[in-house]
Amino acid sequence: MVGLVIASHGRLADELVSTAEQIVGKLPAVATCNIEPGAPVEDLRAKMKQAVKAVDEGDGVIIMADLFGGTPCKESLMMCQRMNLEVLAGVNLPMLLKANSLRSEQMALSDMANQLASYGQRNITCASALLREAQQQPRT
Amino acid sequence: MITLVRVDNRLIHGQVVEAWLPHLKVSRVVVADDEAASSPLIRAAMALAVQSAIEVQILPLAQVDFAALSKDGVRTLVLLRDVASVPFAFQAGLAMDQLNLGNVHFGTGRRQVSPSVFLAEGELQALQQLSAQGVRVEARAVPAEKSVDLPDLTERWSKAG
Numbered sequence: 001m002v003g004l005v006i007a008s009h010g011r012l013a014d015e016l017v018s019t020a021e022q023i024v025g026k027l028p029a030v031a032t033c034n035i036e037p038g039a040p041v042e043d044l045r046a047k048m049k050q051a052v053k054a055v056d057e058g059d060g061v062i063i064m065a066d067l068f069g070g071t072p073c074k075e076s077l078m079m080c081q082r083m084n085l086e087v088l089a090g091v092n093l094p095m096l097l098k099a100n101s102l103r104s105e106q107m108a109l110s111d112m113a114n115q116l117a118s119y120g121q122r123n124i125t126c127a128s129a130l131l132r133e134a135q136q137q138p139r140t
Numbered sequence: 141m142i143t144l145v146r147v148d149n150r151l152i153h154g155q156v157v158e159a160w161l162p163h164l165k166v167s168r169v170v171v172a173d174d175e176a177a178s179s180p181l182i183r184a185a186m187a188l189a190v191q192s193a194i195e196v197q198i199l200p201l202a203q204v205d206f207a208a209l210s211k212d213g214v215r216t217l218v219l220l221r222d223v224a225s226v227p228f229a230f231q232a233g234l235a236m237d238q239l240n241l242g243n244v245h246f247g248t249g250r251r252q253v254s255p256s257v258f259l260a261e262g263e264l265q266a267l268q269q270l271s272a273q274g275v276r277v278e279a280r281a282v283p284a285e286k287s288v289d290l291p292d293l294t295e296r297w298s299k300a301g
Contacts, residue, residue, distance in 0.1 A: 131188060135184045138184060140183045
């Protein structure tokens with residue numbers, strides 16, 4: 001199974017996983033790491049390495065970082081030169097839920113990462129506009 | 141064809157859309173609920189959450205043809221808001237070998253029997269009657285969770301008093 005690491009500033013990563021588990025139940029092979037204000041980057045680097053190691057079952061790891069260009073994302077990118085891992089930035093809840101379910105399908109790690117990026121984007125919607133459309137063409 | 145009957149205060153919501161629908165592989169979701177059916181806004185918002193390949197029906201409880209849903213070949217998830225609706229649907233011809241309790245929230249006079257299920261005494265009795273008629277009752281919020289069956293629910297209910 002592909003391992004997942006959620007990396008963020010503050011507690012976003014922990015809470016995102018806890019929210020996802022509230023919706024679909026316990027997530028296997030998932031680790032989180034975060035950088036707190038004022039913590040040295042070396043700490044985060046060590047935590048990230050540990051997190052990747054904890055969830056790597058031999059099928060590779062996808063790291064989902066909170067912000068492109070932020071420290072968790074940059075540190076992840078430093079690691080992907082040396083390991084079988086892909087890095088996504090701009091993690092959101094739909095993306096995490098999809099990552100969990102996609103892992104049961106056989107595909108290359110890079111394909112999975114690409115699919116997740118577009119899925120995360122597709123699931124950002126102007127829900128109120130969709131509702132207005134739906135009310136004009138009722139399904140029920 | 142009834143794939144699952146679920147009692148859930150929230151009807152269609154995250155757990156249903158993200159966990160149950162992919163797990164059950166149903167082609168139809170039927171929400172049998174007067175309140176939801178009475179509001180075009182609620183109907184549209186709920187149906188919006190379900191991918192368009194899945195048929196969604198949101199109807200008042202008394203208007204659902206449970207016998208027909210049970211007989212055709214379309215895999216169906218039936219959602220009811222509360223335990224009180226279940227015997228009505230069962231008598232109206234809903235084929236039900238299993239009843240899933242998802243979210244039955246806390247209220248006065250209710251006792252907790254699982255992380256997401258709180259039952260009143262009358263509801264517990266109604267569930268026991270259904271069980272005597274061959275329905276397997278379980279509390280389980282999401283498919284991956286361990287299900288708690290009626291004997292355990294009853295025991296927890298007694299202990300919670």
